[in-house]
Amino acid sequence: MNYFDLFDLESTYKLDKNNLETKYLSLQKKYHPDNCDSIEEQLTMVELTIKLNEAYETLKDDTKLIIYYLKQNGYDFTDAKIQSNLSQNDLMYLLDLQEQVAEGLVKSADFKQALKEKVSSVTLSLVDAIESKNNEEIEANLSKLIFFNKSLKHI
Amino acid sequence: MQVLSLTPVAKEKMRGLLSAQAGKYSYIRIGTRTKGCAGVSYKIEFADMVEMGDEHLNIDGLDIVIDNKSLLYLIGLVIDFKETDLESGFVFENPNKKGECGCGESFFV
Amino acid sequence: MSQKIYQIDEPDYKKVIVKTAIGIDLGTTNSVVAYVKDNKIKLLADKDHNTLFPSVIDIVTTKGKEIKLKSVKRLMGKTFEQAKESPVHKNIEIINESGRAKIATIRQNYTPEEISSMILKKLKEIYRYSEEIKELDQAVITVPAFFSDNERQATQIAAQLAGIKCLRLINEPTAALLAYGLESEKKGNFAVYDLGGGTFDVSVLKLVEGVFQVKATNGDVQLGGDDFDLAIAKHFGFENDYDFLDVAKDLKHKLTLQSKAISEYNGEKYELTNNQFYKLALPLLEKTTAILEKTIAEADLDELDGIVLVGGSTKMPIVTKVLESNFNYKIFNDVNPETIVAKGAAIQADKLLNKNSDILLVDVNPISLGIETMGGIFERIIDRNTPIPTAKGQNFTTFKDNQVNLAVNIYQGERELVKDCHLLGKIVLSGIPPMPAGMPKIKISFILDENSMLQVKAVEENTGIEQSVTLKSSISAEDSLAILKDSIMNARNDVSEKEFIKSKVELEQVIQASRNLLNTQELPKAEQDKMLKYVNEVEEKTKTITLKDDLDDLRFALEDFFKDIVKENMNALLETSIVGKQLDDV
Incomplete structure (x- = not known):
C-alpha cells in the first residue's frame, strides 16, 4: 500500500498538511500499540505504526513528498542516473562551498542555510516542471533535489 | 450465642437486591477479608453457588452463605441497612467489638 | 465514630480488576509518587502529609564521616571518568570498577543504580503504609528527556533492584504536559521548560484531541538547581567546600521570596542580594534559553501557545523574568512544578494498564x-x-x-x-x-x-x-546477570518476610477471636476450660515459630477446633438468628 492510500489521500505533491495530520492522528489512535490489549495483536500494531510514522515523516516534508510522488509515478533513479543528470555547475557549487567551510571562510551553519535555500529553490523549479509537463526538466531538477538533499543530511 | 442477625430493613434490601440478580446469583455470601490498617474487614458478595466448607443459612427465605473461615468473626453480628446523605448500604454492628481503626474498615474483636 | 458502609459486591473472580496505576518521578533532589484512585490522581503522602521525598541516602564515607548522599541521579549510567568530574559529589569517594563508577562507603561499594534502588525502596515503604496498603510493584518512571540510553538502562536496573516492574520510562517534560493538558483542558502547541535539581529538558508538544504528540525534544543532563548552588558557593569562594552547598541552597531558597537573603556558616554570616544572584544565575539561564530557542525552531510549528514551567528550580523568580525578556510567548507557571511530572507518569501508567484509549502519547527518539x-x-x-x-x-x-x-x-x-x-x-x-x-x-x-x-x-x-x-x-551480560540474580534473591527475602508477618497477624487475630468467643458466649464449663487451655497452648507456641507454614498450620487447627464447637451449637443459634431483630433490641 502506498503512503497516499494509507492515509486515504489523493496522490498529489500539493498535499493539505492539516488534513494529513488529522488523518495521521486518527490512525495513530486506532493502531498505536499502546491502544491494543492482546499480545497477538501487538506485533501487527507495531509494524503498522512503524509504517504510519514512516509515511507521515515522508509526506509532511515538502522535499520528501515530491521525491516520493515522482517515484510513485515512475521516476525511480539509481545513484548513477542521478550523477549523470547533474550539471558541472551543481557539483562545483557544492565543492566550492565545502572548500570555503574547510578554510574557515564560511561557517558551517551558513553552509547549511545556503543548502536549505538551494533545496527550496530546486523544489520550486521541480513543481514548475511538473506543471508544464516538461519531462527533461523534471528529471534534471529531481536529480538536483536528491543530490542536495542528501548533502544537507550529511553536513 | 447466636450466629448472624439481620434487621428487617436489611433483610428487605437484600431480598430486593438478590431478586434483581435472579438467574445470575441466588445467594449472598457474607465473610471477611484481610484489609485495612487493623487487619480484617467484612465483605458482602453475591454468589452463584454454595462452595465446599460454606455454611448455608436460610433466613426467612433469604439464602445466605458464610465461609468456614469467617464464621468465627461473624458470630453475634447484626447487619443493618443505613442511609446517609452520601451513600446507603449495609453496616455491621458488632456488640462484642473492642476497637476500630481510624478508617473504619477494620476491626479488632 | 465512622462506620463503614458496605455494598453487595460482585464476587472477586467475576470483577474486572482495575490495576493501580502508579507514576514515579525519581528526581535528583526529591522524588514524588502519584497514583490513580477512583479516577482521580492522588499524590502519595507520608504520615506528616509530605509529598516530596528527598532523594537522599545516609551513608558513612570511607573517611568515617556520616553524610547524606544526594543527587545520585547525576551519576546514573556514567562511566568512572564522567562520574569523578561531578561537581556536587566532592564529599564522597568515587572508585573505578572496570570503568564503571562506584560509590565507596565504609561498608561496601555501591553502584549509582543500587543507591537509586534504595531510594525507590524507601518510596515502596511509604506506599505500603499509606491508606492503599497495596504493593508498589509496577510503575511508570520518568527520566529526563535527554537521558541517553545508558542512563535510561541504569534507571531500569534501579527499578528492578527495588522489585518494581518498570512499565515504561517516559520523559519528564512529556509527563508534565500530559498532566497539565488534562488538568487545564488546554489544546495547542506548548513548550515545556523543565529545570530540575540536576537536569534541564525542553520538549515541544502538540496537543490535539487527547493525542500528545512530541514534536521536538532537547536538554542538558548536567544542568539544574545544583549548579545554581555551586555558582553561589563559588561566589563566596567555597567551591571546594561541600558543606557550604547547603548554605548556598538555603540562600537560593530564601531569594524566591525575599530580595535579600542571609545565612550562617561556621559562625559567619553570608549575605546575597537578588541582583547579585541574578548575575550569578544568568550564564546558566542563558544556556537554557539557547536550548529552548533551538528546540522551538526544530519543532517547526506555525505557532506556539505558551511555555509551561515545571521542575523545582523554576520556582526561582528569575526564571520567569529571563524567559519573559527573551521570548514573546505566554509563560504558564500556574502548576505545582514539583508534582506535575509524577502525575503525568500515573496517567500514562493508567493508560497502559487499563487500556484507556482516550489519551495517546506519541513520543520521539530523543537522541540520534x-x-x-x-x-x-x-x-x-x-x-x-x-x-x-x-x-x-x-x-x-x-x-x-x-x-x-x-x-x-x-x-x-x-x-x-x-x-x-x-x-x-x-x-x-x-x-x-x-x-x-x-x-x-x-x-x-x-x-x-x-x-x-x-x-x-x-x-x-x-x-x-x-x-x-x-x-x-x-x-556487560555478566553484570546484568549478577544484578538480576541479586534482585531476585532480595525480592524473595522481602516477599517471604512479608508473608511471614501476614501469617502471624492472621493467627493472632484468630486467637483474639477465640478468646472473645469464650468471653461473650455461654458454653458448658467443661468445654470452656478445654478451649481456653487449647488457645493458651497455641498462643505459647506462636512465640517460638519461625516458619510461615507452621504459623498457618497452627491457625488452621485452631480454626477447625472452634468451627466444630460453633457448629455443635449451631442448631440452637439458628433459632435466634432467623428471627429478625431491630438494632435497638440487641
Whole structure:
C-alpha cells in the first residue's frame, strides 16, 4: 500500500498538511500499540505504526513528498542516473562551498542555510516542471533535489 | 450465642437486591477479608453457588452463605441497612467489638 | 465514630480488576509518587502529609564521616571518568570498577543504580503504609528527556533492584504536559521548560484531541538547581567546600521570596542580594534559553501557545523574568512544578494498564542513533525527533578485499565523531563470503519500539546471513546477570518476610477471636476450660515459630477446633438468628 492510500489521500505533491495530520492522528489512535490489549495483536500494531510514522515523516516534508510522488509515478533513479543528470555547475557549487567551510571562510551553519535555500529553490523549479509537463526538466531538477538533499543530511 | 442477625430493613434490601440478580446469583455470601490498617474487614458478595466448607443459612427465605473461615468473626453480628446523605448500604454492628481503626474498615474483636 | 458502609459486591473472580496505576518521578533532589484512585490522581503522602521525598541516602564515607548522599541521579549510567568530574559529589569517594563508577562507603561499594534502588525502596515503604496498603510493584518512571540510553538502562536496573516492574520510562517534560493538558483542558502547541535539581529538558508538544504528540525534544543532563548552588558557593569562594552547598541552597531558597537573603556558616554570616544572584544565575539561564530557542525552531510549528514551567528550580523568580525578556510567548507557571511530572507518569501508567484509549502519547527518539563508519565517523540511522516506533535501514559494504567479518559498533549522540558519542553495543556479522571490497551488500536496520527498546540487525543481502542484537542494557551480560540474580534473591527475602508477618497477624487475630468467643458466649464449663487451655497452648507456641507454614498450620487447627464447637451449637443459634431483630433490641 502506498503512503497516499494509507492515509486515504489523493496522490498529489500539493498535499493539505492539516488534513494529513488529522488523518495521521486518527490512525495513530486506532493502531498505536499502546491502544491494543492482546499480545497477538501487538506485533501487527507495531509494524503498522512503524509504517504510519514512516509515511507521515515522508509526506509532511515538502522535499520528501515530491521525491516520493515522482517515484510513485515512475521516476525511480539509481545513484548513477542521478550523477549523470547533474550539471558541472551543481557539483562545483557544492565543492566550492565545502572548500570555503574547510578554510574557515564560511561557517558551517551558513553552509547549511545556503543548502536549505538551494533545496527550496530546486523544489520550486521541480513543481514548475511538473506543471508544464516538461519531462527533461523534471528529471534534471529531481536529480538536483536528491543530490542536495542528501548533502544537507550529511553536513 | 447466636450466629448472624439481620434487621428487617436489611433483610428487605437484600431480598430486593438478590431478586434483581435472579438467574445470575441466588445467594449472598457474607465473610471477611484481610484489609485495612487493623487487619480484617467484612465483605458482602453475591454468589452463584454454595462452595465446599460454606455454611448455608436460610433466613426467612433469604439464602445466605458464610465461609468456614469467617464464621468465627461473624458470630453475634447484626447487619443493618443505613442511609446517609452520601451513600446507603449495609453496616455491621458488632456488640462484642473492642476497637476500630481510624478508617473504619477494620476491626479488632 | 465512622462506620463503614458496605455494598453487595460482585464476587472477586467475576470483577474486572482495575490495576493501580502508579507514576514515579525519581528526581535528583526529591522524588514524588502519584497514583490513580477512583479516577482521580492522588499524590502519595507520608504520615506528616509530605509529598516530596528527598532523594537522599545516609551513608558513612570511607573517611568515617556520616553524610547524606544526594543527587545520585547525576551519576546514573556514567562511566568512572564522567562520574569523578561531578561537581556536587566532592564529599564522597568515587572508585573505578572496570570503568564503571562506584560509590565507596565504609561498608561496601555501591553502584549509582543500587543507591537509586534504595531510594525507590524507601518510596515502596511509604506506599505500603499509606491508606492503599497495596504493593508498589509496577510503575511508570520518568527520566529526563535527554537521558541517553545508558542512563535510561541504569534507571531500569534501579527499578528492578527495588522489585518494581518498570512499565515504561517516559520523559519528564512529556509527563508534565500530559498532566497539565488534562488538568487545564488546554489544546495547542506548548513548550515545556523543565529545570530540575540536576537536569534541564525542553520538549515541544502538540496537543490535539487527547493525542500528545512530541514534536521536538532537547536538554542538558548536567544542568539544574545544583549548579545554581555551586555558582553561589563559588561566589563566596567555597567551591571546594561541600558543606557550604547547603548554605548556598538555603540562600537560593530564601531569594524566591525575599530580595535579600542571609545565612550562617561556621559562625559567619553570608549575605546575597537578588541582583547579585541574578548575575550569578544568568550564564546558566542563558544556556537554557539557547536550548529552548533551538528546540522551538526544530519543532517547526506555525505557532506556539505558551511555555509551561515545571521542575523545582523554576520556582526561582528569575526564571520567569529571563524567559519573559527573551521570548514573546505566554509563560504558564500556574502548576505545582514539583508534582506535575509524577502525575503525568500515573496517567500514562493508567493508560497502559487499563487500556484507556482516550489519551495517546506519541513520543520521539530523543537522541540520534547510528553506527560507526570509516574513520570513526558517526553515521545516523534514526535521527532525533523521529516518532516511535520506527524502523530505518541503510546499506553498507566492506572496505577491504575478501573481508569476511564486519563489526558494527552502535552509538548514540549528536556529535560527528563516535568518540564524542555513547557506545551502546556491538554486533559482528561473520561468514561474509570473500569478495572484492565494495561488493557485499550489507543492510543494517534499526528498529526502535514504543518502549524505546532498540534492536539492530545486519544482513548480507547476497547470502542472507544475518546477525541481530537487542540492546537491553549497556552493561556487560555478566553484570546484568549478577544484578538480576541479586534482585531476585532480595525480592524473595522481602516477599517471604512479608508473608511471614501476614501469617502471624492472621493467627493472632484468630486467637483474639477465640478468646472473645469464650468471653461473650455461654458454653458448658467443661468445654470452656478445654478451649481456653487449647488457645493458651497455641498462643505459647506462636512465640517460638519461625516458619510461615507452621504459623498457618497452627491457625488452621485452631480454626477447625472452634468451627466444630460453633457448629455443635449451631442448631440452637439458628433459632435466634432467623428471627429478625431491630438494632435497638440487641
